[in-house]
Amino acid sequence: MxxxxxxxxxxxxxxxxxxxxxxxxxxxxxxxxxxxxxxxxxxxxxxxxxxxxxxxxxxxxxxxxxxxxxADEAQPMLEIKVTDGRAGEGPSPFFMHFDHAEIEEGPMGHMVxxxxxxxxxxxxxxxxxxxxxxxxxxxxxxxxxxxxxxxxxxxxxxxxxxxxxxxxxxxxxxxxxxxxxxxGWAYGQTALVCAVAHELPHDGIAHQFFMPPGPLAILPLTGNRSSIVWSETAENAARIHALTDAEYLDVLRPRFGDFLGEISLAGARYTYPLxxxxxxxxxxxxxxxxxxxxxxxxxxxxxxxxxxxxxxxxxxxxxxxxxxxxxxxxxxxxxxxxxxxxxxxxxxxxxxxxxxxxxxxxDNALIRMARDIGMGIVSALPSLRRTFIRxxxxxxxxxxxxxxxxxx
CATH class of the missing domain: 3.50.50.60 (FAD/NAD(P)-binding domain)
Structure with a gap:
């Protein structure tokens, strides 16, 4: 045949x-x-x-x-910073920092x-x-x-x-x-996805901020823009997604912080059940x-x-x-x-x-302490840090x- x-x-x-x-x-x-x-x-x-x-x-x-x-529209990711904390309180002093300069191959990746x-x-x-x-x-x-x-x-x-x-x-x-x-199973979490424009350059640094409801990823795009993948409980996410753009940004700002200056939405907003x-x-x-x-x-x-x-x-x-x-x-x-x-x-x-x-x-206090110490250890040991970068x-x-x- x-x-x-x-x-x-x-x-x-x-x-x-x-x-x-x-x-x-x-x-x-x-x-x-x-x-x-x-x-x-x-x-x-x-x-x-x-x-x-x-x-x-x-x-x-x-x-x-x-x-x-x-390639011309791709943003290299040169560093990754991983922190832990609560919205509005700032990150824990223990964190992980990965720099592409520690490997020979080049940038860890690109945002497209x-x-x-x-x-x-x-x-x-x-x-x-x-x-x-x-x-x-x-x-x-x-x-x-x-x-x-x-x-x-x-x-x-x-x-x-x-x-x-x-x-x-x-x-x-x-x-x-x-x-x-x-x-498989549902996590009871929903990802809020959008992009923001910001006043200050991101310098090719990707951020992952772990909070009790779920992680917030701030990923560098070309220009002074970043992609946001923000996980919340399904109930909170539905409430946040229903807000106006201005109200949405008011909820995001305490989680995002002010390290990139003022932020504004760039593009549409999406939600994805996780x-x-x-x-x-x-x-x-x-x-x-x-x-x-x-x-x-x-x-x-x-x-x-x-x-x-x-x-x-x-x-x-x-x-x-x-x-x-x-x-x-x-x-x-x-x-x-x-x-x-x-x-x-x-x-x-x-x-x-x-x-x-x-x-x-x-938000268990003992688990928070253990994971923060663990992140500090990873960041302090070059061989372990290099393994994570690779x-x-x-x-x-x-x-x-x-x-x-x-x-x-």
Whole structure:
């Protein structure tokens, strides 16, 4: 039976197009199926959404020819300061301070606005002769046989591929149709997301301020602007989000502090309920999961998109190497290598973010004292501090070639 495409990717957010570009660069034919109409998620102006891309994610974007399109709009993260305290009281005297100068590779990462990254991905996909983009379509059925998988779209069209990759988010219908179950729970927290303009320069420093209801991340953007990811209890977040912009800023200011001068909103405000969602398996016959389809974690360390990019880099390497050996890259043997590579790392990340959130999102006096002393110890020991810096840059672990700056 003939194939319409080598690999079908379900999901047109960020992970789907990035995976398509990486695969297409190796000579594979790829089809991306996105339920959203073409251009539906692109905003004309800045909408406040942005991503912290680790150094290794930047390397991957360089490897698939995308970084040049967003580099001029990216803000390097040169330092990270982690503090603990309560709103309006200022930070604890114990803190962690990480400086990119302590590693040889360069900035720990870059902040990139959603509008720039998404637009660059879609333009690169449109320019590729090896990628077909199907917008405004949903997959309603997937049927696997010995040599491939046939997808049925809502329009009735059939699409046959050697492999289907689910990049369709935490409620992945691809995973559900494959019978893959999930473990997870809600945190009772909601992230308030926005961007602010401020009077003073941020000097490329990212701040993470842990408060009893949840952490506040202040992440540097280009110019005198910063991205805000502010976690509150679900009840407080709903109340705060319903406020006017002026009232919203009045609540934010005691948490933000005055170290960057006066602040004002720059772009829209969003809220996202926070939860953990971990797929029991990352593969099924002729199916692989990447990104949030496989693992959705707390944004406490800003690693969600970076973990998805690691999935992409690893899966591409598995597929390309299998193809070069003359193997069937959609068969169970090849997909098992992908799961073995990524499953432990993703489960460890989910456990770490869950544990950090539980450790820091409380006001127990003894726990506060222990974690403050712990932060002081980490910051005082160069070897331990360097380990944390390398972790923030994504440099630890078994890295795929694309994340080591090597070609596929």
């Amino acid at each position: 003939s194939f319409d495409t080598d690999i079908a990717i379900v999901g047109g957010g960020l992970n789907g197009p990035a995976l398509a570009l990486a695969l297409a660069s190796s000579g594979l034919r790829v089809t991306v199926i996105d339920a959203q109409p073409a251009g539906a998620t692109i905003e004309d102006g800045f909408d406040g959404r942005s991503y912290a891309l680790a150094l290794t994610s930047v390397r991957m974007l360089e490897g698939i020819g995308l970084w040049e399109a967003v 606005e959603d509008r720039h990254l998404r637009q660059a991905l879609l333009e690169a996909v449109e320019a590729s002769d090896a990628i077909q983009m199907i917008n405004g379509e949903r997959v309603t059925e997937q049927n696997v046989d010995a040599t491939g998988i046939t997808l049925t779209l809502a329009s009735g069209k059939l699409l046959r591929a050697r492999l289907c990759v689910g990049a369709d988010g935490r409620t992945s219908e691809t995973a559900q149709r494959a019978g893959i179950k999930r473990t 939860s953990l969602s971990l797929a029991h398996e990352m593969i099924a016959p002729r199916i692989a999961l990447v990104g949030d389809s496989a693992h959705g974690v707390h944004p406490i360390a800003g690693q969600g998109l970076n973990a998805g990019f690691r999935d992409i880099a690893a899966l591409c390497e598995i597929i390309v190497d299998a193809q070069r050996r003359g193997e069937d890259f959609g068969a169970g043997v090849a997909l098992a290598r992908y799961q073995e590579w990524r499953r432990f790392d993703n489960a460890s990340m989910a456990l770490a973010t869950d544990s950090f959130n539980r450790l820091f999102s409380n 972790e923030a840059a994504g440099l630890n672990g078994d890295l795929p070639r694309l994340m080591r700056g090597l070609p596929l």
